[in-house]
Amino acid sequence: MSSDASASSDETIDHASDTERSRPEEKGETGQMVENVEQTASELADSGQERGTLRDVADSLGISSAVALRALRGADEIKPLMATRVREAAVRLHFPLEELSDEADHRGVVAILVNTMRNTWISDLVRAIRIELTATGRSAIVVPTRRRVPEYPVAADTEAIESLVQLGVDGFLMVSDLADMDSVFAATGDRPFVGIGCSKEFVGRIDTVRIDDEVGQGLLVDHLVGLGHREIAHVGGVGAAVARERADAFRQAMERHGLGEYARVEPGDFTEQVGQTAGSMLLRGSRVPTAVTCANDVTAVGVLSAAREAGLSVPEELAVAGYGNTSLASSGISQITSVDPNSDRLGALAAQFLVERVSGLETAPRDVAVAPSVVVRRSSSAGPRPETTKRKRISVD
DSSP states (O other): OOOOGGGOSOEEEOTTTTSOTTSOOOTTOOTTOOOOTTOOHHHHHHTTOSSOOHHHHHHHHTOOHHHHHHHHTTOTTSOHHHHHHHHHHHHHTTOOGGGOOOTTOOOEEEEEEESOSOOHHHHHHHHHHHHHHHTTTEEEEEEEOEEEETTEEEEEOHHHHHHHHHHTOSEEEEESOOSSHHHHHHHHTTSOEEEESOOGGGBTTBEEEEEOHHHHHHHHHHHHHHTTOOOEEEEEEOSSHHHHHHHHHHHHHHHHTTOGGGOEEEEEOSSHHHHHHHHHHHHTSSSOOSEEEESSHHHHHHHHHHHHHHTOOTTTTOEEEEESOOHHHHSTTTOOEEEEOOHHHHHHHHHHHHHHHHTTOOOSOOEEEEOOEEEEOGGGOSOOOOOOOOOOOOOOO
16 A cells, blocks of 8 residues: 555545535534534524533533533633533533532442443443543443354353343443343343434334444445546445445445446455455455445455555555544555544433433434444545556467
8 A cells, every 4th residue: 555645644524514514414414514603593403402401511612521511610720611501502402410429429330331342342332431421420331242252253241241230330321232132121121212323124113323334325425436446345334234224325325326237245244354355255256446445444454465465555556534523544654545434423422311211211213313424544645557558369370
């Protein structure tokens, strides 16, 4: 992969970039837009929110969540004018001040269930979740739920979940899809349960805060087609319902551009090893794509390795894009174009939903699809490679 530093800067593509920054977001479209001080509660409602989060309050004033929290708690180091502005913003955005805890008030613990500790995207989510929970005096623990047993390739560690219930956790947050969800639900009993970054399969069963993968894959395909790519493939569709949904969203985006016949999906999960294997299958076949999108950033790293082994330079001969906008994508070595799922928004909303359930809210299960954006980096900064002229076969008698 080429390391041309002149092309290493990031460029953010937002699906609403052609609108003014101060305009309210459309329903279900949160992207990466930072709300300004004029944002109202009605605008939050238009985006699918009934209450503002601590991050909403902080972003509306251009300050950090930590400063906003200290201001709401009346910390001495916060100037009176700032404290007043923060409280006014909290009231305007319907932040639940009645649930705000004192510094030493610890009400309980929330368990964050994950299927792996190797995904760097999880750390971004956990940070956002903890910031929001801190406002209500709660803390969070991250619990891996995958265990390998002889009878099943992957099974949920329901014993660990049942132990958490016995210890009295307030509720559960599920990151992405876990294995054997029926057993997971049974193990959590009547504790509040919120899914974050999960499949649409759970909509209506539990509160869900999801990534709008149709928008995410659509933005990726729009970007690549805009560069002139037509032979675009996708590595994914295996390992979880979310992977299948992203693969379907890729096909839909290609169909929208009239490129359905070129939409090839090479089976792959969320691991680097499988990404490399799938990439090798794509790049050594008779029909080599000029661009590849991947189920996540880890898979994209595997495809980069396959491109190097095949002797293809990135992006001059192959464009590669990931999903998640993790530290892997933004590192100076890989510089992978990636879909940014807006992890801060996902984590804050999911934590808010859970706190409301713990506080006694009884409504039908809610669902919010957070629209992502695309961060363009070097890995997809070039159009398709020139077509090579095939030599005419000559027979010699």
